[in-house]
Amino acid sequence: MTRYLLCLLAMTVLAFVVQEFSPRWPLLWNAELLIVHALFCAIAIATPFPVMLAFALITGFLWDARYQIPLEASTALASSVAQNELPFGFAVFSFGLSGLILQGLRPTFREQSIVLPVVFISVVTALSLFAEYCVLRFHRGSWFFSLGIAWQILLSSLFCSLISPVFLLCLSRLAKRFRYRIRLDGWSEYEAIQKRRDEISASAANAG
Amino acid sequence: MSRLNLLLLGVFLIIVIGLMVWDSTALQRGLSSIFNPVTQTAAKAHETLSIGVLEEDFTNLSLSELQAEYRDLQRSRDALLVRAREFDAIVSENARLREALSFEERTPYELVVAQIISRKGSSWYETAILNRGSAHGIQPDSPVVVAMGKEVALVGRVTQLVGETSATMLLLSDEMCQVAAVVEETQEQGILSGTPDFHDEGLLQLGFLPRETTIRPQQQVFTSGDGGLFPAGLVLGTVLRIENGILDSQALVEPAVPLHKLEEVFILRPQVNTAQNIRDGNSSPEETDTSTEQENAGDL
Known part of the structure; x- marks a missing residue:
């Protein structure tokens, strides 16, 4: 388990490095490949709840540190104190909420099905980007939403979901490599009950 | 759970x-x-x-073509050196005259050459990362300009210092980069900023104009210098069309330079000590400018 988690941590750091090389595409409404988001979503599906929360904290913290831009709330005539339009920690919250939703898909991932996780990764990424945009507009005090922004959000989330199978597959392989079993909450209790039930039925059969 | x-x-x-x-x-x-x-x-x-x-x-160029281009560049450099000397003389004369008249001194600026090293920032901002930071005396809100023939065009402002050798610049096309502007012919003043409505067309919005504005297309827009954030007289763009609203009007302005194609820019750094040094005789303006040029050239 420890080696598996260390490997996930290294992958997260590497994803941030690769993210730097991923450009925005002006021809596709400034959409971009959100590698960090895709990896986090895959981790959220493949790891238990406490680990997901820890990764939400680490990933969100690094994301805010790199991509939050403190703007001086300056007008044309004067500048004042620097402040973030999106509060520092918003990405942590956003990743945590996305992870919370994706935790519900762990049983399907355990059964080696990736269709539903991929669809949900797209949905939660789109929702988190939209929430980010809404907070930004709320801060600026005016609402504006164009087709270009809708495409930017949709295409970014689509790209995110398109690369997520690679990460899901990678995490599945790593789990096998490090002999980590993807367990669900209460799985050990369930296994103990099953074992006890088998023992009872075996002893009943012997008695018969 | x-x-x-x-x-x-x-x-x-x-x-x-x-x-x-x-x-x-x-x-x-x-x-x-x-x-x-x-x-x-x-x-x-x-x-x-x-x-x-x-x-x-x-x-694709032949050797003779490259040699011709090299000679042209040498001639231009020599001409510019002569002009730089004239300029230095004017600056020192100006400083002496200001002192003689006890004239209130304007904040002079020093140019720091910077290269755009990345355009990657947050999804929702028009930003670029520059290879100059606090080590080069850059401060938040420093204006960022480019040379445009004989004029200087404003392209944004520094919004965040990232370490000692880089800074984030907010481009003029961002909604949050607001500049006090004036239209050359009519002297009407407004606030110029990026606008999400015309973001795809790459246009800027000059707002807060009077309803009965006399601004016409093709007129040039400059910084007014109000507030002291940006120096006056920097080119911002050209009026493309006017949109009259119920209470006020706004003009759509085409930026003076294509903001998405910028590679090398100049950051205006407040030059606090130069005028004082000239008066005190600590160093000549020629020395100060040369040292800055050398520093910039060395860093680049």
């Missing part, structure tokens, strides 16, 4: 709220500087690709 998970969720939420409430500017700056080497490497990779394209263009 088990009790442990609920407890962990509670701790997680407390940490999130703590992060949101706590002033994290210093921490953010420190963490951002950790990403700096990666950002610069990524920028170099992009730059290498661009240079590859440029080299291909140069290889």
Whole structure:
């Protein structure tokens, strides 16, 4: 388990490095490949709840540190104190909420099905980007939403979901490599009950 | 959900709220500087690709053509050196006259050459990362300009210092980069900023104009200098069309330079000591300017 988690941590750091090389595409409404988001979503599906929360904290913290831009709330005539339009920690919250939703898909991932996780990764990424945009507009005090922004959000989330199978597959392989079993909450209790039930039925059969 | 998970969720939420409430500017700056080497490497990779394209263009030129171009560049450099000497003389004369008249001194600016090393920032902002930071005397809100023939065009302002050798610049096309502007012919004043409505067309919006505005297309817009954030007289763009509203009017302005094609820019750094040094006789303006040029050239 420890080696598996260390490997996930290294992958997260590497994803941030690769993210730097991923450009925005002006021809596709400034959409971009959100590698960090895709990896986090895959981790959220493949790891238990406490680990997901820890990764939400680490990933969100690094994301805010790199991509939050403190703007001086300056007008044309004067500048004042620097402040973030999106509060520092918003990405942590956003990743945590996305992870919370994706935790519900762990049983399907355990059964080696990736269709539903991929669809949900797209949905939660789109929702988190939209929430980010809404907070930004709320801060600026005016609402504006164009087709270009809708495409930017949709295409970014689509790209995110398109690369997520690679990460899901990678995490599945790593789990096998490090002999980590993807367990669900209460799985050990369930296994103990099953074992006890088998023992009872075996002893009943012997008695018969 | 088990009790442990609920407890962990509670701790997680407390940490999130703590992060949101706590002033994290210093921490953010420190963490951002950790990403700096990666950002610069990524920028170099992009730059290498661009240079590859440029080299291909140069290889098409013959040796005689390259020699002719070299001679032209030498002539231009010599002419510019002569003009620089004249300019230095005028600056020192100006300083002496100001002192003689006890004239209120304007804040002079010093140019710091900077290259755009990355355009990658947050999804929702029009930003670029420059290879100059606090080590070069750059401060938040420093204006960023480009030379445009005989005029100087404003392209944005520094919004965040990322470590000692880089800074984030907010482009003029961003909604949050607001500039006090004046139209050349009519002297009508307004606030120029980016606008999400015309973002795809790359246009800027000159708002807060009177309803019965006399501005016409093709008139030039300059910084008014009001507020002291940006010096007056920097070119912003050309009026494209006027839109009359119920209460006021707005003009759509085409930026003076294509903002998405910028590569090399100048940051205006407040030059606090130069005039004082001239008066005190500590160093001549020629020396100060030469040292700045050398510093810039060396760093580049």
